[in-house]
Amino acid sequence: MSKSEDFSLIKRLPPYVLSVVNELKYKERAKGEDIIDLGMGNPDQPTPAHIVDKLKEAVDNPRNHRYSSSAGIPKLRLAIANWYKRNYNVELDPDSEAVVTIGSKEGISHLMLSILSPGDSVVVPNPAYPIHIYSVIIARGDIQNVSLSNNEEDLIESIEKTIKEVWPKPKVLLISFPNNPTTQVVDLNFFEKIVDLAKEAGLIVVHDLAYADLCYDGYKAPSLLQVPGAKDVGVEFYTLSKSYNMPGWRVGFMVGNKKIIESLRRIKSYLDYGIFQPIQIASILALDGPQNCVEDIRNLYKLRRDKLIESFSRAGWKIPKPKATMFVWAEIPDEFKEIGSLEFSKLLIKESKVAVSPGIGFGNYGEGFVRLALVENENRILQAARGIKKLLR
Ligand SMILES: Cc1ncc(COP(=O)(O)O)c(C=O)c1O
Incomplete structure (x- = not known):
């Protein structure tokens, strides 16, 4: 060839x-x-009608037809910070601790490109949502699979074992609960252990919280950022695709550690000009508006x-x-x-x-x-x- x-x-x-x-x-x-x-x-x-109506209104304003901001317009980042405060009682600085992404799939992929050097390894429980694996491969990183046991203790143990045994030491742990595909859920205690582990091992934690709101029978999914000190080691992704029926709109965001936020912002500033502004404006209403x-x-x-x-x-x-x-x-x-x-x-x-x-x-x-x-x-x-x-x- x-x-x-x-x-x-x-x-x-x-x-x-x-x-x-x-x-x-x-x-x-x-x-x-x-x-x-x-x-x-x-x-x-x-998508709920009030969000679609807002998009239509915003489309009619020619000012919204220009290039937007790749990190997300300030009012959307403010809405994200308010949403985290309301839902998880987590404080975020909208300027340095939040970045808007073109859905979480894009965000995760470019995050990996921005933080990994070729050959860096990432621990990913398996089975996994495919981009959790392929974002690492695209960034020329190595995957360290651990079996996604549905017993939390076992899962922590195998993550810990992998972190200790793998050389060079893994750089990132990428997790997602409630989990796609296995539907497994965890409680806040699990994230506390993960944060401790990450601090000890000098590991970045990336958590994908795509199914934050699709919980039943009294279960409420915790956010990684509810753990005190989680921002020292990690970031969390959220998407409007599932909670607001907006998969085709391509809006998500990443929040948490300032240095990691800055690295995603930097790479995105080279790669895109931001989501079409009317979509960002309608997304503000999605997050800030009626939640029924x-x-x-x-x-x-x-x-x-x-x-x-x-x-x-x-x-x-x-x-x-x-x-x-x-x-x-x-x-x-x-x-x-x-x-x-x-x-x-x-x-x-x-x-x-x-x-x-x-x-x-x-x-x-x-x-x-x-x-x-x-x-x-x-x-x-x-x-x-x-x-x-x-x-x-
Ligand atoms: C765990 C997980 N993360 C991310 C995504 C993609 O979300 P987005 O539409 O924001 O790219 C999905 C979609 O199925 C998913 O299951």
Whole structure:
């Protein structure tokens, strides 16, 4: 192969395993099959009307058509600080401790580029949301996998062991709770231990709090920054994609440690001119305005979760009820275990007319499971259960 065709980074970015299932889904749909899509975590409901209306109003003002600010306009950063104060009683300086990102996916990727040197290693519990792994690879870093045990003590122990044993010492620990794909949740005590560990080991902690608001049955997800001293070692990402049904708008933010914020701001100042300003203005209203829309979104996912768990159980597939996220993480039924999650997902499309995400797409430790996203309505979920029943009969 000539040098001009040898893209070493691209070789390390294989086509998403998750897209294999997607392609099969499109093929079946092209044949006229009605496939119920519980694959991608892409919220199906519209953005609340008051946020859309604000966007329309802001679009009409030509002043908002110019390049904006890559770190986010000051009023949006102020709204972020106020949101943290209201939700977690955490004080943030909007100028030095908050940066707006083009969704958290962009933010995490550019953060890794800004803080890692080639060969630096990052500890990531596995299974993981793919960009948690690939942001490190894109930055030419190394991944240190630890198994995402659902026992908090075990998880802390394996993170601690990895930090001690790996040489050169890892630079970053990247975690995310409530977790996608496993739906695992933690309490504040877990973050306290993580902060202690990071201080001792001189480690940066990056926490992705994408599912902060999608919690059920009385559970409330803590913020890493609620731990006193967390800002000394870490940062946290949040996204408007899920809590406010704004996935296509591409708005998120990172808050916490000033030096880390500054490094993301710096790289972004080279790479982008900021999110279209009307979107930033509407995002201020999302964070500062009426919050009953968040409650409605949460309630809808809860309803779907209950419907799915109940109807799938009646169909013969018993799955534990998640306490948070918009997903269900389901162990493959015993009789299909040996074919693995990718083949099982293909079988579900063909035989049950249901698309899911194979666990292996989230890393080796995801094998044996599939992830179902609660992005179809209740009737469609019941239809999916009927398809599953046919397969499990
Ligand atoms: C854990 C996690 N982080 C980040 C994201 C992406 O969020 P955004 O739309 O802000 O890029 C997702 C989306 O599914 C996610 O599950």
